[in-house]
Amino acid sequence: MAEHWANFDLHLDVNLEGARLGRSLEDALRAAIRDGRLPPGTRLPASRALAADLGIARNTVADAFGQLVAEGWLSARTGAGTWVTGSPGAPDAPDAAVRAAESGGGTGSAPHTAPGPRRGLGYNLRPGVPDLSAFPRREWLAATRRALASSPDHLLAYPDPRGVPPLRQALAGYLARTRGVSTDPERIVVCSGFVHGLALLAQVLGARGARAVAVESHGLPEHRAVLSRVGLRLAPMRADAQGAVPGGAPLGEAGAALLTPAHQFPLGMTLAPARRRMFAEWAAGTGAMLIEDDYDGEFRYDRHPVGAMQALAPDHVVYGGTASKALAPGLRLGWLAVPGRLLEEVVTAAVLTGGGPDAVNQLALAELITSGGYDRQIRHARLAYRGRRDRLVAALSQAAPLARVTGIAAGLHAVVELPPGRRETDAIASAERHGVAVLGLGEFDAGAGAGQRPPALVVGYATPPPHAYTTAIARLAAALAEE
Amino acid sequence: MAEHWANFDLHLDVNLEGARLGRSLEDALRAAIRDGRLPPGTRLPASRALAADLGIARNTVADAFGQLVAEGWLSARTGAGTWVTGSPGAPDAPDAAVRAAESGGGTGSAPHTAPGPRRGLGYNLRPGVPDLSAFPRREWLAATRRALASSPDHLLAYPDPRGVPPLRQALAGYLARTRGVSTDPERIVVCSGFVHGLALLAQVLGARGARAVAVESHGLPEHRAVLSRVGLRLAPMRADAQGAVPGGAPLGEAGAALLTPAHQFPLGMTLAPARRRMFAEWAAGTGAMLIEDDYDGEFRYDRHPVGAMQALAPDHVVYGGTASKALAPGLRLGWLAVPGRLLEEVVTAAVLTGGGPDAVNQLALAELITSGGYDRQIRHARLAYRGRRDRLVAALSQAAPLARVTGIAAGLHAVVELPPGRRETDAIASAERHGVAVLGLGEFDAGAGAGQRPPALVVGYATPPPHAYTTAIARLAAALAEE
Numbered sequence: 001m002a003e004h005w006a007n008f009d010l011h012l013d014v015n016l017e018g019a020r021l022g023r024s025l026e027d028a029l030r031a032a033i034r035d036g037r038l039p040p041g042t043r044l045p046a047s048r049a050l051a052a053d054l055g056i057a058r059n060t061v062a063d064a065f066g067q068l069v070a071e072g073w074l075s076a077r078t079g080a081g082t083w084v085t086g087s088p089g090a091p092d093a094p095d096a097a098v099r100a101a102e103s104g105g106g107t108g109s110a111p112h113t114a115p116g117p118r119r120g121l122g123y124n125l126r127p128g129v130p131d132l133s134a135f136p137r138r139e140w141l142a143a144t145r146r147a148l149a150s151s152p153d154h155l156l157a158y159p160d161p162r163g164v165p166p167l168r169q170a171l172a173g174y175l176a177r178t179r180g181v182s183t184d185p186e187r188i189v190v191c192s193g194f195v196h197g198l199a200l201l202a203q204v205l206g207a208r209g210a211r212a213v214a215v216e217s218h219g220l221p222e223h224r225a226v227l228s229r230v231g232l233r234l235a236p237m238r239a240d241a242q243g244a245v246p247g248g249a250p251l252g253e254a255g256a257a258l259l260t261p262a263h264q265f266p267l268g269m270t271l272a273p274a275r276r277r278m279f280a281e282w283a284a285g286t287g288a289m290l291i292e293d294d295y296d297g298e299f300r301y302d303r304h305p306v307g308a309m310q311a312l313a314p315d316h317v318v319y320g321g322t323a324s325k326a327l328a329p330g331l332r333l334g335w336l337a338v339p340g341r342l343l344e345e346v347v348t349a350a351v352l353t354g355g356g357p358d359a360v361n362q363l364a365l366a367e368l369i370t371s372g373g374y375d376r377q378i379r380h381a382r383l384a385y386r387g388r389r390d391r392l393v394a395a396l397s398q399a400a401p402l403a404r405v406t407g408i409a410a411g412l413h414a415v416v417e418l419p420p421g422r423r424e425t426d427a428i429a430s431a432e433r434h435g436v437a438v439l440g441l442g443e444f445d446a447g448a449g450a451g452q453r454p455p456a457l458v459v460g461y462a463t464p465p466p467h468a469y470t471t472a473i474a475r476l477a478a479a480l481a482e483e
Numbered sequence: 484m485a486e487h488w489a490n491f492d493l494h495l496d497v498n499l500e501g502a503r504l505g506r507s508l509e510d511a512l513r514a515a516i517r518d519g520r521l522p523p524g525t526r527l528p529a530s531r532a533l534a535a536d537l538g539i540a541r542n543t544v545a546d547a548f549g550q551l552v553a554e555g556w557l558s559a560r561t562g563a564g565t566w567v568t569g570s571p572g573a574p575d576a577p578d579a580a581v582r583a584a585e586s587g588g589g590t591g592s593a594p595h596t597a598p599g600p601r602r603g604l605g606y607n608l609r610p611g612v613p614d615l616s617a618f619p620r621r622e623w624l625a626a627t628r629r630a631l632a633s634s635p636d637h638l639l640a641y642p643d644p645r646g647v648p649p650l651r652q653a654l655a656g657y658l659a660r661t662r663g664v665s666t667d668p669e670r671i672v673v674c675s676g677f678v679h680g681l682a683l684l685a686q687v688l689g690a691r692g693a694r695a696v697a698v699e700s701h702g703l704p705e706h707r708a709v710l711s712r713v714g715l716r717l718a719p720m721r722a723d724a725q726g727a728v729p730g731g732a733p734l735g736e737a738g739a740a741l742l743t744p745a746h747q748f749p750l751g752m753t754l755a756p757a758r759r760r761m762f763a764e765w766a767a768g769t770g771a772m773l774i775e776d777d778y779d780g781e782f783r784y785d786r787h788p789v790g791a792m793q794a795l796a797p798d799h800v801v802y803g804g805t806a807s808k809a810l811a812p813g814l815r816l817g818w819l820a821v822p823g824r825l826l827e828e829v830v831t832a833a834v835l836t837g838g839g840p841d842a843v844n845q846l847a848l849a850e851l852i853t854s855g856g857y858d859r860q861i862r863h864a865r866l867a868y869r870g871r872r873d874r875l876v877a878a879l880s881q882a883a884p885l886a887r888v889t890g891i892a893a894g895l896h897a898v899v900e901l902p903p904g905r906r907e908t909d910a911i912a913s914a915e916r917h918g919v920a921v922l923g924l925g926e927f928d929a930g931a932g933a934g935q936r937p938p939a940l941v942v943g944y945a946t947p948p949p950h951a952y953t954t955a956i957a958r959l960a961a962a963l964a965e966e
Binding site for chain 1: 680814839
């Protein structure tokens with residue numbers, strides 16, 4: 001570690017003669033961050049090393065770091081050092097620009113994603129990405145170490161296309177225990193996130209001759225694009241307070257239906273028990289495939305989560321979930337629980353498109369699940385996101401009482417209905433003027449007239465790091481309070 | 484310890500409305516154990532934590548636990564908590580089931596693979612998998628640690644669909660330096676191995692209206708299956724000592740050609756310079772796509788390896804490579820260097836099939852490349868495999884002098900032409916009797932009459948761990964020496 005720091009080289013204009021050394025160091029660091037000499041993401045030397053370099057007391061350095069962390073210029077994580085986060089509140093905060101560039105230009109190209117905010121928007125309240133500063137780096141490294149230390153060599157060969165057996169074993173138990181999924185390790189297919197799983201299912205549907213897929217009135221455009229790409233037509237279903245409405249034209253012609261039963265994305269209602277039964281009966285009667293996207297099933301705040309729809313009809317529902325919300329999307333770890341009758345086709349699609357996740361991360365996730373660390377991480381995240389949701393509701397009810405948060409208390413996003421008379425485009429533009437990136441509900445509309453809804457924003461409250469969250473929602477509330 | 488239990492997460496269908504809460508909880512736990520959602524060995528949350536979760540009295544939970552312990556479903560140990568023991572009297576010991584699941588799973592469906600030898604065949608000389616005991620576990624863990632310690636949070640979001648910038652940067656430099664590839668980080672697309680990359684290219688070809696792909700007379704059946712699956716017809720090309728023969732019917736109708744220029748797989752010759760130019764001119768003249776599978780380009784033993792064909796025509800060749808041979812196939816890390824004119828289509832295919840590799844491993848590979856560890860690993864592997872090839876040639880020339888090793892001194896496999904009069908099926912059967920798994924050259928024949936060759940075995944000499952290699956080749960030689 002110390003060696004690493006020895007390589008850190010930075011010219012700081014610290015006035016070592018002055019009486020107020022600490023203040024001078026703070027100013028020098030702020031200046032270096034502001035003018036880009038210390039770009040966001042830079043790790044600072046340990047306070048001990050920097051103090052030795054500058055010939056000043058370690059406490060002076062530590063106090064300066066602490067002050068800048070409090071101000072939002074730096075962030076610190078125990079065991080991982082101190083980092084540059086960017087100029088707090090600056091409309092051109094460089095970290096926002098970096099995020100925008102890194103996220104593929106904000107084209108919405110990544111699935112379940114919060115595209116990087118436009119250049120200059122420092123606060124990202126688009127839905128889809130969890131708080132990445134909460135990713136348990138140390139625990140993940142420890143799980144990787146245990147996986148590498150304990151796995152036989154053959155697990156490093158081309159993995160079983162369904163995933164390595166220890167992870168399928170762990171997932172089958174985990175999904176049964178936490179989501180009520182009725183499956184076994186032989187019918188788990190580990191995939192690289194939900195879009196990968198959905199792309200495999202789309203291939204299977206195409207090969208089976210399906211022509212259309214029923215989709216919810218609102219959902220991720222990327223998911224619809226995955227289905228369209230293989231030639232499947234989209235048949236949007238209406239939704240009401242009970243969730244998607246089965247029956248009618250959309251189901252009549254569909255070979256499958258894509259649903260988010262636990263927490264409709266993005267509208268936020270739960271698919272009612274009677275509706276679940278109707279979908280299951282439709283699938284059983286027609287041989288259609290129900291695809292259950294359980295994207296945030298572990299994150300329910302008001303009561304115990306509703307179990308997976310899959311348990312109602314394990315022969316007709318493909319259940320899909322990921323570690324993207326509980327850990328990080330960058331891990332690209334997801335899973336399907338596949339009905340036995342479809343398993344061979346799904347595995348063939350996986351083999352001939354070659355996109356499955358690597359064995360080492362699979363083994364690490366298995367370690368994390370069986371050790372209890374994954375549950376622990378979810379528990380922490382649930383508490384944190386629940387608190388964020390409460391704070392969002394409180395901030396809006398105080399500053400913009402005419403805006404209304406709808407949907408159940410769950411997940412990582414909320415739908416905020418706009419004050420009467422406001423249009424989504426105006427509210428988004430107003431938020432942008434306040435430095436906040438959000439999306440309108442219209443972005444998720446599947447079209448075909450199924451999605452008539454009052455104007456609303458879809459607010460992802462998980463993405464900003466903790467130190468930025470209060471400001472982010474205050475600015476959003478201010479934007480919504482405007483005439 | 485207590486904290487750990489508080490984080491246990493379980494979906495239980497407990498009827499919280501009823502008067503007999505304890506009985507309902509008991510029933511729910513029994514059902515969960517019976518149908519496997521709570522597998523034997525699962526540790527239950529502390530009664531205090533579960534009671535808090537469910538919003539019921541702790542005594543109710545404690546009584547239910549006590550009842551189930553008495554019935555044999557659970558066991559409790561002071562200070563160690565409460566465990567699931569299984570359905571009372573169930574015959575199947577859980578650890579045996581776990582072991583069976585772990586050892587299962589043929590790998591025959593994976594690409595570039597050495598399918599697991601038949602039960603009872605102790606020595607695997609099928610081509611495709613490196614010596615997994617040489618995987619540098621410690622170095623990989625160290626690279627993962629450095630990656631996790633030094634990467635800003637935003638790299639853990641949905642990755643750029645081309646791969647994380649540090650890895651694209653490292654690969655562009657590495658490929659230029661070691662293989663003469665002419666590219667830059669913007670045109671690198673990181674993928675999950677060559678089959679994943681090929682599947683992306685097959686999609687692009689299909690979308691461009693290509694109808695056929697020229698393939699070499701011999702190659703991996705999995706690669707041909709990837710192309711066929713999207714509706715592309717295969718047009719096999721003849722090969723001679725100079726490699727694949729351009730021109731004629733196969734190229735006349737093809738929108739692409741798939742080639743292994745450095746070391747034809749599996750025949751073993753290098754594509755001659757004049758042939759490379761002819762293919763490049765064909766592609767430039769017709770707008771066709773050349774796909775260069777550089778599967779073992781770093782492994783040449785007799786002289787400096789021939790550079791990548793890609794440098795001849797960077798606007799027409801998609802270069803593909805992987806870390807599967809240098810590190811391990813299980814990492815699922817590969818890369819394409821894509822002509823600029825095709826980049827957007829390849830990236831769109833990657834986004835809408837969702838199968839890219841995870842960010843942490845990408846960052847670890849970037850670390851390994853920039854630190855020099857990847858080069859070092861390749862040097863070690865090259866020395867080891869060169870020695871294995873020499874020993875194979877020596878063993879065969881001594882014990883089975885009528886068998887002939889053909890192809891250049893390179894790679895991880897050799898083609899062994901059989902003694903006159905012997906058929907491939909007989910040689911394979913004889914090897915099996917000696918406990919050795921090999922494949923015949925016929926397994927790789929693309930058909931259509933392009934592949935007339937003397938009977939031969941394709942011997943992968945990289946797979947057996949060092950301690951087994953001497954015996955493996957002695958047994959193969961003995962099998963080939965039989966009449």
